[in-house]
Amino acid sequence: MTEWNERPGRIRRAPENFLGPAEIEAVKQGRRDFLRKAFLSASAALGAGAGAAALAQTAPAGDPAILNLPEWSKTLGMPVATRGYGMPSQYEAGLIRRQSPGLTQTAASSVAFTPLQGMFGIITPSGLHFERHHQGWHDIDPSKHRLMINGLVRTPMVFTMEDLLRLPPVSRIHFIECGANTGMEWGNVAVPTVQYTHGMLSCSEYTGVRLIDLLEMCGADLKKGRYLLAEGADGSSLTRTIPMELVESGEVLLAYGQNGEMLRPENGYPLRLVVPGVQGVSWVKWLRRVEVGDKPWGTKDEAVHYIDLMPDGIHRQYTSLQEAKSVITSPSGGQILLDKGYYNITGLAWSGRGKIKRVDVSTDGGINWRPARLETPILSKALTRFNIDWVWDGKPAILQSRCVDESGYVQPTYGQLRAVRGTRSIYHNNAIQSWLVNEAGEVSNVQVL
Amino acid sequence: MFKCYEKAALVVALLFAQTAMAASFEGIGRAATPAEVQAWDIDVRPDFVGLPPGKGNAVLGAELWEAKCAMCHGTFGESNEIFTPLVGGTTEEDIRTGRVKALADGSVPQRTTLMKVPTVSTLWDFIHRAMPWTEPKSLTPDQVYSLVAYLLNLAGVVEEEFQLDQDSIRQVQERMPNRNGMTWKHGLWPWGPGVTQGGIGNGGIPDVKNVVCMKDCKKEVQIASRLPEYAWDAHGNLAEQNRSWGPILGKPISAAAQAEASTAAGRQKNMLELAKLKGCTACHGVDHAIVGPAYKDVAAKYKDRPDALAYLMAKIKNGGSGVWGEVPMPPHPALSDDELEGLAQWVISGGKVQ
DSSP: OOOTTOOTTOOOOOOGGGOOHHHHHHHHHTOOTHHHHHHHHHHHHHSSSHHHHHHHHSSOOSOHHHHSOOHHHHSOOOOTTSSSSOOOOGGGTTOOOBOOTTSSSOTTSEEEBOOGGGOOSSOOOGGGSOEEESSOOOOOOGGGOEEEEEESBSSOEEEEHHHHHHSOOEEEEEEEEOTTTTGGGSSSOOOSSHHHHHOSEEEEEEEEEEHHHHHHHTTBOTTTOOEEEEEESSTTOOEEEEEHHHHHTTOOEEEEEETTEEOOGGGTTTOEEEOTTBOGGGSOSSEEEEEEESSOOOOHHHHTSSOEEOTTSOEEOSOOBOOOEEEEEESOTTEEEOSSEEEEEEEEEEOTTSOEEEEEEESBSSSSOEEOEEOSOOOTTSOEEEEEEEEEOSSOEEEEEEEEETTOOBOOOHHHHHHHHOSOOOSOOOOOOEEEEOTTOBEEEEEEO | OOOOOOHHHHHHHHHHHHHTTGGGOTTOOEEOOHHHHHHHOOOOOTTOTTOOOOEEOHHHHHHHHHHHTHHHHOTTSOOOSSSOOSSOSOOHHHHHHTSOHHHHHOOSSSOOHHHHOOOHHHHHHHHHHHOSTTSTTOOOHHHHHHHHHHHHHHTTSSOTTOOEETTHHHHHHTTOTTTTOEEOOSTTOOSSSOGGGTSSSSSSOOSOOOOOOOSSOOSOOOEEEEOOHHHHHHTOOGGGGSOSSSSEEEOOOOHHHHHHTTSHHHHHHHHHHHHHHTTGGGTBOSSSBSSSOOHHHHHHHHTTOTTHHHHHHHHHHHOBOSSSOSSOBOOOTTSOHHHHHHHHHHHHTTSOOO
């Protein structure tokens, strides 16, 4: 019979702080035999008394975590409402939004990335939603916020937040992805983890009113007015041109709710536009005005930025749709597999064209593929979670995922994407991501053509 | 009160309720006053709809620029400290053709605003709504005309004395260096009639195609790019950016590795990357001059100068001109002393990678 701590393929290891520099070096060198040692000393440290330590080192009767009742089993816990707004466990403190050093020159026009590497399911906790502001963020007083609708309308109108909250709401789950997500990787590998390669991606349940209902209230001329301008109330008053067809479909929302509560200030409190399937910059935050017009506006963020440079020096303007894309979130870059044996490979897939139909996963760099399990719900223009079994044999492996959406579009390889769009586009990089697992179990970011 | 309806009447009523839904939102919203619309409707379109009257020129613009904009964008709009450079990379020929050549041949690594922007309205609209960055919406229309004129003058699009106003701006549009540099023909705007019928897009037809292959899809796996070593360290301790327990942990970037990045040897290794991050490589090649001299030429020039390190550190920090030509090097006040020393050392060594 095997002992509790000697099962083959055991993936249990000492917490990080039990690893000294020498052991960290050993992990880097690919030696796994130290793990046992590290684990034993960790057990010793965990044991409440010297007796337990001795036990762990000599003839173990069992796991000290079982044999020595922990404090939380023997004492009184905290009262209710100790924290009026709940917080994640202290043990989850590493999974926070982070900036990529050197990406931008100043933090008020910058990006903070969502920690996809440690997340489950499809909903992004609001506090971990990625951030992208052009001129900083404000916490706007909702009683002073107004929405104006003007342009090609019979009556230009003003709505208070009270007005908007009286209207019949809808709630829908959608992904939002910055057009520049994975933009640092167009030419070569640049960043270590999925947080930085793909973390300008989040998915929430949004609650709000359909924009089309308000346009109808104003008597919008939908014959001539085939474009819409959305404008923010912040210093940048960011503006973007939106296609009227999407508004008419009823998909475009004026959202105030996010995951059951109001929007967070960083995400546009108290009102933002939700434009499913379209890049994040169009989801104008702190929305103050919507104008109906007969031509696109050529605003700064559609004439200088969010334009895709092609190899011939021409930029594609008004590129808005986010094409089908997927990524394995774990195991992913910067992580370490602790031992050989069974792993669940998990990841996310999404498409601006509708639902995800299938995701295939390769562990040999794209030579052979296996279909992954799609978890429900599978919603249009929302993240879809996929999972697939994998037994790691300790040899180098390259993990990839490839998705197909309901339009039949198949996520391309880097080779295919670059053959058409070159390497300088910045925006709309939806290439298949590759993670290399080396013999030491270290996962790193590589690009496979 | 609701009493008893005939079935048919109920159906009619429901149908009516659906089609007339919008009209039934009694008491919600109100008409905007003309003054309110005027206060917020500030957008200016490429066809100049929305452009308010006013006038200005580059001479006035230069003064305003120095007072309100230069601290962030540099005297000549060249600064890379707070944001990417606004001006540079466009030529007389570009103004003639309406296509910025450097975008095609990649000769200027950093794409400036004036290299990209096709429409002059965009500059007017954006400066008016959002600049100065810390004091948006503080400029009068006349001031905006002057500031736009100043930027255009720097790029050689208009003369110093040229009066920019509601009419003359149309001529300026015909000289924008990248006015013909955009295409609307692509698959990422799937809505509306498409370019062929005067709209945007090609109807949503994708430009890149892959197929679902499941077995023996290729012969070999070609790794085209790997994470450079400096990038591991540059993002901090990855172990702390993952869940601290579980089957998969984050890679510990040991304090030693992070510290190594700041030792002399480690720094040297990473300086090319730092130079890229800080925008130096936009103006300097290691082996070839761009706007500024090649680093190997700088190294040769100062190889016998004893205080070369201190001199170059000061020069990189404060900028200046006259040593290699008329064009000034912008100041880099945000660089730390460590970074300055590392960069200067690296330049002195001829910009070697190792």
